[in-house]
Amino acid sequence: MAIPFPPRASPAFSLTEKKVLIIDDMPDMRSTIRSQIQNLGIKNIFLAANVREALGLIKQRSFDVILCDYNLGNSTNGQQFLEHLRSSNIISRATLFIMITAETSFNSVMTAAECMPDDYLLKPFTGETLKLRFERLLERKARLAVIDQLQDKGAWPEIIRACDAIIASKDKFVIDAMRIKGNALLMLNEVEKAIHFYEEASKLRNMPWAKLGLAKAYKSNKQTELAQHLLEDIIKENPRLLAAYDFLGRIHTEAGNSDKALEVLEDACKIAPQSLARHRSIANLAEEIGDFSRVDKALCVVIKQTKNSPLRDTKDFVRLLNALSETGELERADNIFKEAKESFKEANEVRLFAATEAVIHKKNGKNDLAKKALEIAMRHDDEQISAETNLAIAKACLVHGKEFEANQILKTLVQNDPDSNKIKASVGAVLKNYGGAAASDQLIADSIKEVINLNNEAVQKAKAGELTEASNMLSEAALRLPNNLQITSNAALCILMDILSNGFSIDKSLQAKRFQDAVAKQDSQYPRLAELVALQEKIQLKYKNT
Amino acid sequence: MGFSELAVLTIHDVKNNLAQLVAAAESRGDMASMLVAQHASEALTRLLCYYRSEAHFLDIVVEPASPAELIDDLIQALANHLREHQNIKLEIDLSQAPAISFFDKTLIQMVLANALQNTMRYAKSTVQLTVIEQDAHLEICLRDDGAGYPEGVLTDTDNSPVTEQGTGLGLRLARRVLALHVNQGRCGEIILSNEGGAVFRLILP
Numbered sequence: 001m002a003i004p005f006p007p008r009a010s011p012a013f014s015l016t017e018k019k020v021l022i023i024d025d026m027p028d029m030r031s032t033i034r035s036q037i038q039n040l041g042i043k044n045i046f047l048a049a050n051v052r053e054a055l056g057l058i059k060q061r062s063f064d065v066i067l068c069d070y071n072l073g074n075s076t077n078g079q080q081f082l083e084h085l086r087s088s089n090i091i092s093r094a095t096l097f098i099m100i101t102a103e104t105s106f107n108s109v110m111t112a113a114e115c116m117p118d119d120y121l122l123k124p125f126t127g128e129t130l131k132l133r134f135e136r137l138l139e140r141k142a143r144l145a146v147i148d149q150l151q152d153k154g155a156w157p158e159i160i161r162a163c164d165a166i167i168a169s170k171d172k173f174v175i176d177a178m179r180i181k182g183n184a185l186l187m188l189n190e191v192e193k194a195i196h197f198y199e200e201a202s203k204l205r206n207m208p209w210a211k212l213g214l215a216k217a218y219k220s221n222k223q224t225e226l227a228q229h230l231l232e233d234i235i236k237e238n239p240r241l242l243a244a245y246d247f248l249g250r251i252h253t254e255a256g257n258s259d260k261a262l263e264v265l266e267d268a269c270k271i272a273p274q275s276l277a278r279h280r281s282i283a284n285l286a287e288e289i290g291d292f293s294r295v296d297k298a299l300c301v302v303i304k305q306t307k308n309s310p311l312r313d314t315k316d317f318v319r320l321l322n323a324l325s326e327t328g329e330l331e332r333a334d335n336i337f338k339e340a341k342e343s344f345k346e347a348n349e350v351r352l353f354a355a356t357e358a359v360i361h362k363k364n365g366k367n368d369l370a371k372k373a374l375e376i377a378m379r380h381d382d383e384q385i386s387a388e389t390n391l392a393i394a395k396a397c398l399v400h401g402k403e404f405e406a407n408q409i410l411k412t413l414v415q416n417d418p419d420s421n422k423i424k425a426s427v428g429a430v431l432k433n434y435g436g437a438a439a440s441d442q443l444i445a446d447s448i449k450e451v452i453n454l455n456n457e458a459v460q461k462a463k464a465g466e467l468t469e470a471s472n473m474l475s476e477a478a479l480r481l482p483n484n485l486q487i488t489s490n491a492a493l494c495i496l497m498d499i500l501s502n503g504f505s506i507d508k509s510l511q512a513k514r515f516q517d518a519v520a521k522q523d524s525q526y527p528r529l530a531e532l533v534a535l536q537e538k539i540q541l542k543y544k545n546t
Numbered sequence: 547m548g549f550s551e552l553a554v555l556t557i558h559d560v561k562n563n564l565a566q567l568v569a570a571a572e573s574r575g576d577m578a579s580m581l582v583a584q585h586a587s588e589a590l591t592r593l594l595c596y597y598r599s600e601a602h603f604l605d606i607v608v609e610p611a612s613p614a615e616l617i618d619d620l621i622q623a624l625a626n627h628l629r630e631h632q633n634i635k636l637e638i639d640l641s642q643a644p645a646i647s648f649f650d651k652t653l654i655q656m657v658l659a660n661a662l663q664n665t666m667r668y669a670k671s672t673v674q675l676t677v678i679e680q681d682a683h684l685e686i687c688l689r690d691d692g693a694g695y696p697e698g699v700l701t702d703t704d705n706s707p708v709t710e711q712g713t714g715l716g717l718r719l720a721r722r723v724l725a726l727h728v729n730q731g732r733c734g735e736i737i738l739s740n741e742g743g744a745v746f747r748l749i750l751p
Contacts, residue, residue, distance in 0.1 A: 032565065032566045032569045036573075104652045120651075124565030124567075124569070125565075127569070127572055127573070128572075172612040172614075174645065175610035205648065205729065
């Protein structure tokens with residue numbers, strides 16, 4: 001039918017076997033795009049009218065291509081949906097996400113690279129255009145597939161080698177390879193090499209990603225002020241580069257400068273009012289510094305925007321309820337409670353709400369209801385509960401005069417993540433508001449000292465060759481403090497060293513892997529991970545034949 | 547809701563309808579209807595883009611992109627229009643094109659699509675499309691063997707007249723889009739000249 005013009009080489013993969021998902025709220029558009037894709041010989045085509053349907057389909061099977069209209073009706077838009085999919089790891093790097101837009105320039109904000117679509121398609125497009133884009137994107141995926149797999153494994157030195165090969169070839173993937181290489185250097189904590197690499201890249205051309213990478217490298221190199229100034233320059237030059245605001249906000253937050261962090265995030269919200277992540281960050285920070293009317297304002301935006309959307313999150317409700325109880329707007333709190341209870345029914349969230357309820361009822365003088373709620377909140381079950389839930393329960397305990405229980409919870413929280421100023425600030429804020437500032441500093445200091453001593457003692461033992469004992473100590477601590485990355489990674493390290501010198505055991509090996517995975521899941525950039533991978537390779541080599 | 551918001555929503559709706567028409571016409575091989583629907587939709591895209599550049603500001607995303615792929619996309623998207631001008635020979639020379647350059651893919655394709663259609667309309671027999679890299683900038687050049695641009699278009703660079711064919715709007719928009727492409731203090735630009743026929747140069751820094 002159509003004349004190929006000019007002729008192109010046929011691709012090395014089969015288009016017809018691909019699984020495609022089309023998301024569009026207009027029924028006519030869905031069927032139009034479906035028939036265009038059918039005409040390309042593709043049979044596995046699924047349709048979704050909204051985000052909820054799409055999520056249902058995505059959770060059942062993996063897709064090669066997701067075609068999503070930017071405008072999805074009233075609630076969630078395509079960009080919000082993509083951010084949710086990528087940041088919650090619901091779709092892998094292998095899935096292509098193509099955004100369909102009606103305009104050349106709609107709301108083109110630049111967020112983190114992984115939250116950007118693989119391509120944009122401007123309406124209307126012909127079947128031929130669709131085919132051309134599919135083939136090109138799949139060619140790109142195929143070229144970068146090896147690197148993607150290495151990234152999933154966290155094999156950074158190999159990634160750098162693979163990227164160098166592409167960079168040397170000077171083909172059209174050279175910038176992709178450079179971005180991945182820079183990131184790999186950061187992951188390996190090769191700070192000086194990373195700084196040099198990004199400086200050289202910036203000499204080639206003023207590219208925002210390279211400057212952002214440089215800022216990250218400065219921060220890893222403890223040159224926080226330099227990183228901060230660079231980020232401010234980047235934002236001045238590229239006011240739509242949201243990733244720069246996010247990173248600058250993170251630097252301010254980690255340094256304990258909540259006011260400055262809030263200012264930066266508010267600026268980002270003006271650029272991208274529909275991005276949920278930033279409104280949520282604002283609410284978190286405002287909560288920590290006790291600015292509850294700001295919490296109220298930010299979360300009302302989120303709750304309104306996630307109405308009838310699966311992106312709706314219990315935590316938003318709990319925080320808003322807290323804020324309303326602080327500002328004394330109890331009538332509004334009652335209404336929000338009703339809305340929340342209709343929407344959420346899972347165990348972890350139920351405990352969160354119960355803790356919140358325990359505080360609000362107590363404040364209202366409804367002591368019986370408050371007591372009943374506290375019982376539910378403190379009910380022990382096997383489910384892992386989040387830091388937010390723990391903070392809420394500790395707060396409820398303090399309000400109900402259960403100081404011992406509250407302190408136990410808060411101590412575990414600090415020990416779980418002793419390097420995090422954020423957790424310390426949250427714990428400090430809860431204690432300050434409900435227990436007194438002096439108690440707060442003491443508890444945080446004691447908790448940290450305890451866990452440092454434990455770690456030091458284990459390291460001493462390991463150095464003295466008592467590897468089994470050291471790994472037992474660390475394993476016990478890691479199970480109690482699953483979010484303490486230092487303890488958990490040291491536990492994995494110690495077990496692996498134990499295996500290397502005292503012989504292979506499948507149980508030990510599995511335990512080490514579990515700890516390693518737990519670390520990687522929480523922070524894929526954690527510096528010690530590379531060491532663990534290297535050690536495992538050594539073990540594999542040593543015990544290959546047994 | 548103000549008129550402009552209503553207009554934007556309406557244009558989106560109409561573009562959806564036109565997209566359905568384009569797809570339906572393509573599937574039954576009705577190239578004539580497809581062409582009309584595509585023309586209408588392109589005009590609306592430009593109008594929206596012009597509105598954004600007037601009202602708020604036009605946001606561009608300058609990203610690394612392959613000039614060869616840009617031309618590939620352009621020719622693919624205009625395949626139907628080009629078939630209407632089968633007597634005109636389109637010569638494409640990408641031999642001097644770099645593997646990667648930096649620009650907003652969607653906007654530059656829109657600008658080029660408008661320019662290429664215009665050139666095809668006025669050429670006698672040949673249109674040459676060349677992409678070269680020169681002094682660290684990318685130059686995309688469209689050259690025809692027609693009568694050349696009328697004097698008014700060449701001299702009045704800021705206020706190109708909006709003609710019945712809408713070429714003035716296209717050119718004004720093209721200049722705005724290029725002005726937003728900035729690198730090391732240098733802006734992109736459109737240079738029109740008559741050298742035998744009409745020559746349209748798009749310069750990306």
